[in-house]
Amino acid sequence: MYRGLASDLAPLAVALPIVMACAVLVVQRWASRRLADLLAMVAAVAALGLSAALVAATKDGRVVTWSGGWEPRDGRSVGIVLVVDQLSAGFACLAAGLTCCALLYSWRYLEAAHGHYHALMLLFLAGMIGFVLTGDLFNMFVFFELMGVSAFALTGLHIEEPDSVQGSLNFALINSLGAYLSLMGIGLLYARTGQLGFAQLGAKLAGHPADGLIVGAFVLVTIGFLVKAAMAPMHFWLADAHAVAPTPVCVLMSGVMVEMGVYALARVYLTVFATSIPAPVVQRAFLTMGLLTAAVGSLMCFAQRHLKRLLAYSTIAHVGLFLIGFALLSPDGLAGVALYVVGHAGVKGALFLLVGLLLDRFQSLDEGKLFGRVGGRHPACWMFLLAALALAGLPPSGPGLGKAITEEAASAAGYPWLSVVFVLVSAVTGAAVLRAGLRVFLGRGHRPGPIEPAHQIGAEPKEPETEHPLRRTPLTMLVAIGALLAGSIVVGVVPALAQAVGRGAVFFSDQAGYFNQALFAVPAAPAPASAAWWSWSGILLGAASTVLAMIIAGISLHVRPPERGHFRSRMIAGVELVRRLHSGHIGDYVAWLLFGAAVLAALIGLPLLP
Amino acid sequence: MSRRARLLVFGLGAAGLAVMFAFAVAGMPPFGTSEHLYRDLAVPAALQHRTANVVSSVNFDQRALDTLGEEVILLSSVIGTAALLRPTRGEVRRPTTRGGHVSDSTTLVSYLLLPVTVLIGLDVVAHGHLTPGGGFQGGVVLATAVHLLYLAGRYESLERLRPLTWYVWTEGLSAASFAVIGLVGLAQGSGFLANVAPLGSFQSLLSAGTVPILNVVTGAAVAGGGVVLLAQFFGQAIGTTRPPTRRSTS
Numbered sequence: 001m002y003r004g005l006a007s008d009l010a011p012l013a014v015a016l017p018i019v020m021a022c023a024v025l026v027v028q029r030w031a032s033r034r035l036a037d038l039l040a041m042v043a044a045v046a047a048l049g050l051s052a053a054l055v056a057a058t059k060d061g062r063v064v065t066w067s068g069g070w071e072p073r074d075g076r077s078v079g080i081v082l083v084v085d086q087l088s089a090g091f092a093c094l095a096a097g098l099t100c101c102a103l104l105y106s107w108r109y110l111e112a113a114h115g116h117y118h119a120l121m122l123l124f125l126a127g128m129i130g131f132v133l134t135g136d137l138f139n140m141f142v143f144f145e146l147m148g149v150s151a152f153a154l155t156g157l158h159i160e161e162p163d164s165v166q167g168s169l170n171f172a173l174i175n176s177l178g179a180y181l182s183l184m185g186i187g188l189l190y191a192r193t194g195q196l197g198f199a200q201l202g203a204k205l206a207g208h209p210a211d212g213l214i215v216g217a218f219v220l221v222t223i224g225f226l227v228k229a230a231m232a233p234m235h236f237w238l239a240d241a242h243a244v245a246p247t248p249v250c251v252l253m254s255g256v257m258v259e260m261g262v263y264a265l266a267r268v269y270l271t272v273f274a275t276s277i278p279a280p281v282v283q284r285a286f287l288t289m290g291l292l293t294a295a296v297g298s299l300m301c302f303a304q305r306h307l308k309r310l311l312a313y314s315t316i317a318h319v320g321l322f323l324i325g326f327a328l329l330s331p332d333g334l335a336g337v338a339l340y341v342v343g344h345a346g347v348k349g350a351l352f353l354l355v356g357l358l359l360d361r362f363q364s365l366d367e368g369k370l371f372g373r374v375g376g377r378h379p380a381c382w383m384f385l386l387a388a389l390a391l392a393g394l395p396p397s398g399p400g401l402g403k404a405i406t407e408e409a410a411s412a413a414g415y416p417w418l419s420v421v422f423v424l425v426s427a428v429t430g431a432a433v434l435r436a437g438l439r440v441f442l443g444r445g446h447r448p449g450p451i452e453p454a455h456q457i458g459a460e461p462k463e464p465e466t467e468h469p470l471r472r473t474p475l476t477m478l479v480a481i482g483a484l485l486a487g488s489i490v491v492g493v494v495p496a497l498a499q500a501v502g503r504g505a506v507f508f509s510d511q512a513g514y515f516n517q518a519l520f521a522v523p524a525a526p527a528p529a530s531a532a533w534w535s536w537s538g539i540l541l542g543a544a545s546t547v548l549a550m551i552i553a554g555i556s557l558h559v560r561p562p563e564r565g566h567f568r569s570r571m572i573a574g575v576e577l578v579r580r581l582h583s584g585h586i587g588d589y590v591a592w593l594l595f596g597a598a599v600l601a602a603l604i605g606l607p608l609l610p
Numbered sequence: 611m612s613r614r615a616r617l618l619v620f621g622l623g624a625a626g627l628a629v630m631f632a633f634a635v636a637g638m639p640p641f642g643t644s645e646h647l648y649r650d651l652a653v654p655a656a657l658q659h660r661t662a663n664v665v666s667s668v669n670f671d672q673r674a675l676d677t678l679g680e681e682v683i684l685l686s687s688v689i690g691t692a693a694l695l696r697p698t699r700g701e702v703r704r705p706t707t708r709g710g711h712v713s714d715s716t717t718l719v720s721y722l723l724l725p726v727t728v729l730i731g732l733d734v735v736a737h738g739h740l741t742p743g744g745g746f747q748g749g750v751v752l753a754t755a756v757h758l759l760y761l762a763g764r765y766e767s768l769e770r771l772r773p774l775t776w777y778v779w780t781e782g783l784s785a786a787s788f789a790v791i792g793l794v795g796l797a798q799g800s801g802f803l804a805n806v807a808p809l810g811s812f813q814s815l816l817s818a819g820t821v822p823i824l825n826v827v828t829g830a831a832v833a834g835g836g837v838v839l840l841a842q843f844f845g846q847a848i849g850t851t852r853p854p855t856r857r858s859t860s
Binding site (some may be wrong): 008011012015018019021022023025026029065066067068069070076077078079080114116117119120123126127130138139142143145146149150152153154156157159160165168188190191192193194195196211212213214215216217219220580581583585587588590591592593594595596597598599601602605 | 611616617619620622623624625626627629630631632633634635636637638639646647648649651652655668671672673674675676678679680682683685686687689690691692693694695696698699775778779781782783785786789790792793795796800801802803804805
């Protein structure tokens, strides 16, 4: 049965980067670096085009593709289904777009490890695209592993520095542990239902009150995704990995890979477990975990002076906000989070690339060592400060819009106080970045002292990522940064985008519609026009968090370290305690992972005990 | 964290998870019942495509997309390992040493087993759609066969008989062919990774359509990948060394 072009798009978007990665692998022995760059870029652009076509094709519903032509009979099939709605297609677009920018940044300059870099980047992209397009739990796990494996290798690419391998190892071990737990959860579900597709699983579990197996399966399956999403206390690997990963890889990890954990959580809960595990229980559990994650992330972000670590912790803080947005369990909340994710990806990607420029020119990532060295004339200066303000939620930037819509959804769900959390978290993380920018580029405030001896993974990179230290900034790098920033602003300025995301979120949370369209090819009911756009309160709250960020940054620039025994010194000792938990010791991380999983199990399981 | 604190946190977490897991396992269906939804769907589907080995039908026909993903995971790990174990600036090739003693019986057995192992590998790959086995298993056997050379003699003889580039190409091209075979189905309008080849007659060598083709492709990819993977570790452990630094000589 041939369903026309639209249903071909999804498998093409997965297969194309794979084939091109193999092509790069085969030609890299004798071809020049430039050909590898070109092939990888062509593949990424083509994947972006296919994903964009999928966004257009899912305007009025979902695009359903049964692989192998195993179309269901009476709602049953042995095959794997890809079910694409506007949010998943949008995520694929984001992944492909960020890959384009990352490849543009590394064009000709970045040391490429004999073309392995390009092949791995394309396989990473294929993994991410497959992960969001699939409608099958086990298939999702396969692509989860693919993006994991390629990301582990990419993170450790600078093998000359031992820390790089250490950070990559922490990343690989913790994420693999999470993945094994996920696999156990999938096994439990399969034992009960004999099915693996989201729609079939949801139909099988519908009407069953949550028992031990369902709760256990939900917790185990989501742990892998939550480790990837860096939910506290399973977030420790993220900063280590970001501190050592090549800069373009940081862009992909912070911008889209981590957020895919939240995507998978939402997808799995809304399609499989929504009818058996009551919404209030899930809401309370993930509000709690989200608040914890946001608090730890903001605190650690502000306490950093290693620029990549600072940005990594800001990502953790924002993941906390995304988890809170998911916990609202409303289409508006999801739409807000989706816009926030896109806006955040652009800003965070640009910031990472700017920091990468500093590393390539000055061979340092430390706020103190870079103090005042760059100068305010460089275009990077103004891009960095603008990105810091956008991260704080400056209207009309993308993060600001996402934040505003999520805040309104929170008020509508009965949690108006969450606006305070959103404002505080974006102000503190924005302030940390702003402080770093003002110090590094403009030499404001006092110079931070020398680095304390306590060793952190990736604390002192010795070499630039390019083959030689850069004397001036290549145009390709600046264009990549500009494109990311512009993309982030566009999200907050073009109403059509927000409306599309709003409609997509309605489809995303419609379990019955998902089931009917995936298994019985029932066309989706048209979604109502979305009202997701700036409101006055949103603009005011965005302005408030921006001003607050400036105030905090200003204070932190001009305040000297306190005397011993002073109130502030005791506060710093408190921060120091949290900081010491981030030890780089893999045993600690494993212990916290299990502890976090147990806490989540308690939060969801205990209220459901008969 | 101190050792004690770590153990405490770990113990609390593990205990909590164990309780949850006990509840979950208690909810499992009893072992050995005749009720199994997926089996009831998968066996007729395998017969419909004239595939005698139902497991192969699930792997290479019904859920071939998973297998494509798994093969690409292998490809990704091999590339990743090659990237992480590449010689760094500080490392140089170790000068060839004659040394190490291999007993004649080991050499003899290795040489005798080499052709046998290759044949078994090829057999396991070729009959993957009929009997237990298939591309993944056969590929591992084939990769093992090449390394009998290492057992039989010196590392250099393995190196000479192993043009690594070829294996990299084999691996890359066969992984790509898996995806391309999938795209052929798409181009014919039957769906990505559809079983579009002629199905043949049940239980004969030429049956099951694309299943044996994908088995061969996977076997080549796994064999190539295995060789390249082991070569990286060999190269790191045997083939290279760090020139002595001033500290280690003093």
